[in-house]
Amino acid sequence: MFHVKLPGNDAIARQPDEHLVTHRIKLPQKVVEHPFRQVAKRVIMALTLLLLCSLIVYADHDGYNDSSDGSVDYLDALYYATVTLSTTGYGDITPVSDAARLINILVITPMRVLFLIILVGTTLEVLTERTREEWRLNRWRSTLRDHTVVVGFGTKGRSAIQTVCATGLAKEQVVVVDPSSKVIDAATAEGYAGVVGDATRSDVLKRAEVQRARKIIIATQRDDTAVLVTLTARQMNRGAKIVAAVREEENAPLLKQSGADAVITSASAAGRLLGLSVLSPAAGMVMEDLIQQGTGLDIVERPVIKAEVGKGPREIGDLVISVLRGHRVLGYDDPAVGTLQATDRVITIVRATPTVQVAPDMRPIPQD
Structure with missing residues (x-):
């Protein structure tokens, strides 16, 4: 696997x-954000909701009844907020006043839903992300x-x-x-x-x-x-x-x-380039320029166009250095070249510009 x-x-x-x-x-x-940081943020949000809920309950503690002693202090409010938001609901502390029940309906219940979304959402997001990435991988491989x-x-x-x-x-x-x-x-x-x-x-x-x-x-x-x-x-x-x-x-x-x-x-x-640079630094710079595709001068291979058929390598607009005829690579001055044929390909030196894209049938000469 x-x-x-x-x-x-x-x-x-x-x-x-x-x-x-x-x-x-x-x-x-x-x-993307680190997973641990994402989980930490969600935990902080959940604890914030829990604290806010406990403060709301404690602010109206007279509207709640504790079956054990009848009164509700802050610890009881925090306990009630915990069991309520987690949907446990033991029933030992209950809202008895109309105001407390209304707050439960309009405030605490939405907070309970949001609390569950924050905690359960992490797991759902992981499952959704895994499914999405598996789909993306399958699509990538198929295309x-x-x-x-x-x-x-x-x-x-x-x-x-x-x-x-x-x-x-x-x-x-x-x-x-x-x-x-x-x-x-x-x-x-x-x-x-x-x-x-x-x-x-x-x-x-x-x-x-x-x-x-x-x-x-x-x-x-x-x-x-x-x-x-x-x-x-x-x-x-x-x-x-x-x-x-x-x-x-x-x-x-x-x-x-x-x-x-x-x-x-x-x-x-690399050794030949070093030797050439020692003999002629300028020649070394030119060779370095040629092997850096997309800047200065580029070496490209392209097919002979219709207007070039029947002409010699030196008669066309581009600077031709070699002609590919079948499986043979002929120098521009090789007598065997004669005139260019429709099935030939030429290797030329052209000036590159950052915005110009080489056509699909023009392939760079492999360089190291």
Whole structure:
């Protein structure tokens, strides 16, 4: 059985007993008041009603009769208020005057109803909230299609999500999978749905609806984990685009054999960027700008439009750096390109603006 919670850094190191954590699905939610504070407020309201009722009874204590001694002091008034508001009603203290009975009808009876609503309302609210969140979870799972699953919400995973969302992908279409509950809490706080669990297990990926995902980003902390996740994800979804990150370059071929469409070597990519920045700080700044989607210059992939068919890569308005023809990636100056064809796709550099959304058929180039 898995717990459902509905919703708002670097990946936290895995604890020794994390494999015992129950698989949970967490959806983004608005920040709500702590349950203990809510209960405390209701208890204070109930006690306030009880005190007010006792003062009302004591103010008219001559209109009440106590079967034990005939007189009603404040302790008797508090006792009467308690048994009356809780609907116990032993009958040992009763209103005898017309004024006392009228006050019971017009004041104390409504207070009794309000007192019960405050106490019983807490339980009803819990049951209602649980039902509502179960309905929300079922609706979320039934409507989730062609989404993006991100395994690992560390520096790499977080940056990958931000890059993809900068192109127009809604946060509701992103599901984060991580073994740490604290990491998933951070993801849901940013508006993403999250699944707590080990992504190497097929049942965990199934809760993230990997079988219906369009894109899968694997940004785990360990290369061996990335291999196992890739194998499991590819087995569950043959058509999804899987992009994985590895630390060691020697493990990249293994990831591709496991089913990854693209593999980014994070250590080597960072090292090359460092080396480029040493040789030319300006060139390093340009590369940093290119890999930050949504600001400055962006690298985008788009189909060739009808007006561009038959022209060379340098003859169209955008700055073309590569042409995708079938399964081949050709440089803009490759003689094999010739002129652009209707089935080609081009990789271009364009100037990004904060308000411009990239069209659905224009996909960002995976970067680390």
